[in-house]
Amino acid sequence: MTRDDTSPADQELLKLLHDRDLATSAARLERWRRAGLLPRHARKALGRGRGSSSVLDPHTVEIADVLARCSGQGKDLRATVLAWYMRAGTPGAHSRLPVPEPPFEAVRDALVWALRRSPVQRLIEQARRAGDDTETDALYADADKYLARSVGPFGHPGRMREALLDRSQDIQPPPRGGQRSMVNLIALLGLPLGEVSGESFAQAVTDSGLLPGMDGAALAAAFEQAERDGTLEHMLRVARQHDAVAEAETVSPARLARARDVARVLGFCGSVYLLHGFLLPDTPGQQAIRARIDELGLGEAAITAARSVDKVDAANVLGFCLQPSFGHLAEQLDEVMTEHMADVFRRPGEPDSAEDFMAAWLAAVPDAAQR
Structure with missing residues (x-):
């Protein structure tokens, strides 16, 4: 779509976005419309024999604003929708009006899409498929690689602050215990019974915050007792039936x-x-x-x-x-x-x-x- 075929309402919309330091194009506006994210302009009759013209709704301006802020070159529209959803209802960056809500079906589709491609979800599924020691070793290696890339190596912020303020020591960010705990949690949700110890289970749960206030030693003891009683297998079977994508x-x-x-x-x-x-x-x-x-x-x-x-x-x-x-x-x-x-x-x-x-x-x- 060229500038010449851009409707007056779109020209006005693009100018308003430009004034907010948001660069976009008529082609992108049309892409958002085809995806059902940006409303089409209402038509206003100009009088007998004079036809009609498109009218820019202020609500459309705010939707285009948040879409422009959440979009990026080559970025999947579903990622844009998720980012928009997380901003909806908060004051807009320019107008301070509440950011409009995106269409819910688009949000739910984007959430399902993102969870299906989530490395954590794929690791859990990999754990559930692991059938021997080789596949188990591969799971731990893949999990370590992913978490090393995705989890910041800063440790507790208080320790990081002390290191930054102490002129006498080199700044070496401490290791973050949650990385190994997350691997153990993934393994627990997929690997056969016995692959994760009670101590590792307790550390994973306390680091994740799933059971706040629980003592790690008590958790480990409860895990090992349930394993001896035969009740652990049932509990894990229930947990493994949880499907984040289906939910x-x-x-x-x-x-x-x-x-x-x-x-x-x-x-x-x-x-x-x-x-x-x-x-x-x-x-x-x-x-x-x-x-x-x-x-x-x-x-x-x-x-x-x-x-x-x-x-x-x-x-x-x-x-x-x-x-x-x-x-x-x-x-x-x-x-x-x-x-x-x-x-x-x-x-x-x-x-x-x-x-x-x-x-x-x-x-x-x-x-x-x-x-």
Whole structure:
């Protein structure tokens, strides 16, 4: 479609997007329309014998805005839809109006697509197919490779912060225990009984935050007792029947919206938690959030949510946030976040503006970055 055949309403829309520093094209607008994501313009009669003209709806402008922000060269439209879904309902970057909701069927299709191609889902399926030691060894090797690429090597943010501030030591980010725990959790969901020890099970569960407040030694003992009693096999059979893709295919709008709320709480708190390790000026509000995350054993899950909230990886985050246990955990984090929100980005005794706070953070970074 050339500029000459672009309707006046599309020309106006493209100009508005350009004014917001969003570059797109008439061809891309049409692609979004064919996918059912962008409404077509309404027609307005010009009077007897004068035909009609297209009319730009302000709601269409906001949809095009979020699509332009979530799109990228060569990016699958389903990834764009997931990123849009995670922004929906929040204030828009330009207008501050709430970002509109995408069509739910497009969201559900995108979620199923993303989960099917998820490396974690593929690893679980690989574990379920493993029939001998060679295939089991291949599973562990593949899982280690994936997690080494996808999981940041920063360890607990408090340790990272200490390393950055201590001039006497070289900065060597500590290993992250959750990586091996995730491998064990994947193995537990797929490999035959006996491949994962009670100790490894306990570490995997406590690191994942699936059973907050549980003592690792007690979990390991319960696992081994269930193995001796013969009840473990039944429990694992039930867990292995869970199919994240099948669940996504039938999830309701209300349930997925609840999972998104949970993911947002985890993502915000995880960002605060993670950025402490990168010298974000500390405040009582941040301290309260970090303390509750550590108390609940949610460090790994919160950081994952923070790093994935507007990417294709958001599908994995939405998948585990569909589970009721994470909803209960997010409620506890939300209580702390609400109580301390005024103090999250304000230092004690100082009427900080956002600009002052950012200036203090940027001033703390150069020396550590240079090191």
